Amino acid sequence: MRFLTAAAAALLLMSCQGDRSPAVIEPKVAPILDAPDAVDIHSYAKPLEARVTHLDLDLAVDFAAKRIGGTATLDIQAKPGVREVVLDDKGLEIEAIVDETGRPLPFKVGPKDENLGAPLTIEMGDKRKIVITYKSAPDAGALQWLTPEQTAGKKHPYLLSQGQSIENRAWIPTQDSPGIRQTWSAHIAVPAELTAVMSAPKWDEPDPTPPPPNMKSFGFRMANPVAPYLIAIAVGDLAFRELGPRTGVWTEPAMLDRAAAELADTEKMVDAAEALYGPYQWGRYDMLVLPPSFPFGGMENPTLTFLTPTFIAGDKSLTSLIAHELAHSWSGNLATNATWADFWLNEGMTTYAERRIVEEIYGPKVAAQQVALGLDAMNKAIEENGGATGPDTRLHIDLKGRHPDDGLTDIAYEKGAAFLRTIETIVGRERFDEWLKGWFERHQFEPVTTSIFLADIREHLVKGDKELEDRLMLDQWVYQPGIPSNIARADPQAFAAVDAAVAAFGAGTLPDAAAWQAWTTDERLRFLNRIDRTQPADRLAALDRAFNLSRAGNNELRFAFLTLVVANRFDPAVPALEEFLTMQGRRKFVRPLITSLAEDKEWGLPIAVRVYARARAGYHPVTTRDLDKLGLLKRGK
Ligand code: BES
Numbered sequence: 362m363r364f365l366t367a368a369a370a371a372l373l374l375m376s377c378q379g380d381r382s383p384a385v386i387e388p389k390v391a392p393i394l395d396a397p398d399a400v401d402i403h404s405y406a407k408p409l410e411a412r413v414t415h416l417d418l419d420l421a422v423d424f425a426a427k428r429i430g431g432t433a434t435l436d437i438q439a440k441p442g443v444r445e446v447v448l449d450d451k452g453l454e455i456e457a458i459v460d461e462t463g464r465p466l467p468f469k470v471g472p473k474d475e476n477l478g479a480p481l482t483i484e485m486g487d488k489r490k491i492v493i494t495y496k497s498a499p500d501a502g503a504l505q506w507l508t509p510e511q512t513a514g515k516k517h518p519y520l521l522s523q524g525q526s527i528e529n530r531a532w533i534p535t536q537d538s539p540g541i542r543q544t545w546s547a548h549i550a551v552p553a554e555l556t557a558v559m560s561a562p563k564w565d566e567p568d569p570t571p572p573p574p575n576m577k578s579f580g581f582r583m584a585n586p587v588a589p590y591l592i593a594i595a596v597g598d599l600a601f602r603e604l605g606p607r608t609g610v611w612t613e614p615a616m617l618d619r620a621a622a623e624l625a626d627t628e629k630m631v632d633a634a635e636a637l638y639g640p641y642q643w644g645r646y647d648m649l650v651l652p653p654s655f656p657f658g659g660m661e662n663p664t665l666t667f668l669t670p671t672f673i674a675g676d677k678s679l680t681s682l683i684a685h686e687l688a689h690s691w692s693g694n695l696a697t698n699a700t701w702a703d704f705w706l707n708e709g710m711t712t713y714a715e716r717r718i719v720e721e722i723y724g725p726k727v728a729a730q731q732v733a734l735g736l737d738a739m740n741k742a743i744e745e746n747g748g749a750t751g752p753d754t755r756l757h758i759d760l761k762g763r764h765p766d767d768g769l770t771d772i773a774y775e776k777g778a779a780f781l782r783t784i785e786t787i788v789g790r791e792r793f794d795e796w797l798k799g800w801f802e803r804h805q806f807e808p809v810t811t812s813i814f815l816a817d818i819r820e821h822l823v824k825g826d827k828e829l830e831d832r833l834m835l836d837q838w839v840y841q842p843g844i845p846s847n848i849a850r851a852d853p854q855a856f857a858a859v860d861a862a863v864a865a866f867g868a869g870t871l872p873d874a875a876a877w878q879a880w881t882t883d884e885r886l887r888f889l890n891r892i893d894r895t896q897p898a899d900r901l902a903a904l905d906r907a908f909n910l911s912r913a914g915n916n917e918l919r920f921a922f923l924t925l926v927v928a929n930r931f932d933p934a935v936p937a938l939e940e941f942l943t944m945q946g947r948r949k950f951v952r953p954l955i956t957s958l959a960e961d962k963e964w965g966l967p968i969a970v971r972v973y974a975r976a977r978a979g980y981h982p983v984t985t986r987d988l989d990k991l992g993l994l995k996r997g998k
C-alpha cells in the first residue's frame with residue numbers, strides 16, 4: 362500500500378514535469394516536490410534533474426586519523442538526457458569517482474560557502490550508478506571524536522555523529538536535503554574491541570571488503586526512504602539492554618543500569634503513540650545514551666534515538682524528551698519538512714504529539730503543566746526574536762543567506778505546538794486526532810511543506826466550513842509574526858500552588874521546604890522560571906542553601922538556577938557554574954550561559970573566557986560553531 366502510494370506520487374510528479382517518456386519507477390522511491398516553496402536553498406542538489414535514490418556506504422573508522430573513509434555507491438534517477446548529478450560536499454577528500462564498471466567519471470568541486478559547503482558535480486553521462494572513494498576531513502562538523510578520558514569507561518575512544526540539519530555532507534557524499542529521501546545501507550569497519558551502531562536495522566549481508574583481523578565490520582540497512590540528515594553513527598565500547606519487546610538501550614557499560622532505569626517507560630510510550638498516530642513503521646525503537654558532549658537533548662535518528670545523558674535525573678522526571686524523539690517517528694521521519702524553512706512542521710507537530718503521549722503515560726495534569734511551561738517558553742522566544750512583529754516569529758521562516766539552525770528557536774517548537782493545540786481546542790479532540798493520524802498516513806515517507814499542510818487541513822478537516830475557516834486563522838498562524846488572538850490559553854490552574862509560592866517569594870518568603878520536596882520537577886521549573894529575573898545575592902544564597910540548586914542532580918533545574926546566577930552576578934555559585942559548563946556540552950545549556958557571561962563585559966566575560974578555554978575541547982563542533990563566534994579565545998579557537 363505504502364509503496365503504491367509512493368510510486369503513484371512519483372508518476373504524478375513525472376507527469377507534472379511534462380515528461381512524457383515512460384518512467385521506470387523503482388519501488389519505494391519517494392517523490393521530489395516541484396513547487397517553488399519546496400526548493401531547498403541549503404543544498405546544491407538539483408533533484409528535479411537528477412536525484413539519489415539509494416546510498417550504500419562501505420567505510421572504515423580511523424580513530425588515529427579522525428577520519429571515516431571508503432566508498433559511497435549512489436543510485437541515481439535522472440530525467441532522460443541528463444548527464445550530470447550535483448551532490449553536497451563539505452570538506453570531503455575525494456580520491457576517485459567511477460561508474461559501476463570502474464571507469465573514471467570527471468567531477469569538480471565548486472566554490473565553498475561557509476555554511477553550505479560546496480557543490481560536487483559529477484559528469485555521469487548515461488550512467489546511473491556512481492562509486493565515490495573518499496575520506497571525511499578530521500574537522501568534519503558532523504563528527505565528534507572523543508578520547509578515552511572523555512568517555513564514562515575511560516578506556517576506549519568514541520565517535521558520534523549529528524546530521525541535522527546540514528552536517529552529514531561532511532562525511533557522506535550525497536544530496537543532503539530533507540526533501541530528497543533515500544534508502545541506504547552500510548558496512549562499517551571499526552577496531553575489533555568496539556561496537557558500531559547506526560540509525561537503521563542490522564543487516565547480515567557480508568561486508569564486500571572484509572576487514573583485517575584487528576577490525577570488525579557491522580552491517581545496516583534502511584529499507585524505508587529517509588531524509589539524509591537522519592543517517593547517524595556512533596562507535597564506542599557499547600552495551601545493550603532490552604527494555605521491552607521492541608525497545609532497548611545502548612550505552613557504555615558503566616551507564617547501562619542508570620540509563621535502563623530512566624527509560625523504563627519507553628515501551629508504553631511506543632504503544633501510546635501508535636494508538637494516537639497509527640502503526641510504528643520502523644521496526645525497533647532503541648535508544649543510544651551518549652557521552653555528555655552530545656550537543657542536543659535528543660535526536661530522532663530512525664530506529665535509534667540519540668540521547669544526552671543529562672536527561673537522567675534518577676526519577677524519570679525528564680523523560681518527556683523520549684516522548685518527543687519518539688513522536689518524530691511520525692512527525693519528521695514519516696512526514697518530513699521538505700526544506701528547513703518549514704522546520705516547524707517537524708518540531709511543532711512533534712512537541713504537540715510529545716505532550717499527548719505524556720498525557721497518556723503520566724496523566725492530564727502533568728501534560729497541562731508541560732503545555733503551560735511551553736507557552737512561557739513561546740512567549741520568551743517571541744521577546745527574543747523581535748517581539749510581535751519580528752519576522753523570525755513566523756512559523757514559515759525566511760532563511761535566505763542564513764544557516765538553517767538560525768530557525769532552531771522555540772518559535773518552531775512552541776508556537777507550532779500552540780497552533781496545533783488551538784486547532785484541537787476549536788474542532789474538538791476527536792476530530793483533530795483523526796485528522797492528524799490521517800495526515801501521517803497521507804504523507805508517510807514524503808516531504809511536506811507549509812502549503813501542503815494548509816491544503817491538507819482545508820481538504821480533510823475544514824471541508825469548506827466558512828465559519829470554521831474564519832475561527833482557525835490558519836494563514837495568520839503560519840505566515841504572520843506574533844501570536845494570533847485565538848490561541849488556546851494554558852490552564853490557569855495548572856500551577857496554582859506554585860504560582861502562589863512565586864508571589865510569596867516576591868514578597869520575601871522562601872517556599873516551604875516540605876512543599877518544595879513535594880513539588881515535581883516541572884513545578885520547580887515553573888518556580889525558578891517565574892520568579893523575578895533580578896534577585897539579590899542573599900535571596901539566591903537562601904534558595905541555593907535550602908534546595909541545593911547550583912549543584913542539582915537534575916540538570917534542567919540546575920540550568921534554570923544557573924541562569925539566575927549569571928543574570929545576578931552571584932559569585933558563590935561560579936565554581937558550580939564552571940563545573941556545569943565543563944562536564945557536559947548540551948548546546949541548549951552551554952550556549953545561553955556562556956553567551957550571557959560574555960555579554961556581561963565586566964563580571965561575566967573573564968569567566969566566559971576562562972571556562973570556554975577549558976571546556977571547548979569537550980564540546981561537539983555543532984556547539985563550538987556558534988560559541989566560537991563570540992570571539993572568546995584568540996585565533997578563533
Ligand atoms: N531534531 C531535534 C534536534 C535538532 C534540531 C538538531 C535542529 C539539529 C537541528 C530534536 O528532536 C529536538 O528537538 N531535541 C530537543 C529536545 C526536545 C525535548 C525539545 C533538544 O535537543 O533540546
Ligand code: ZN
Pocket residue numbers: 685689707708711
Ligand atoms: Zn525535535
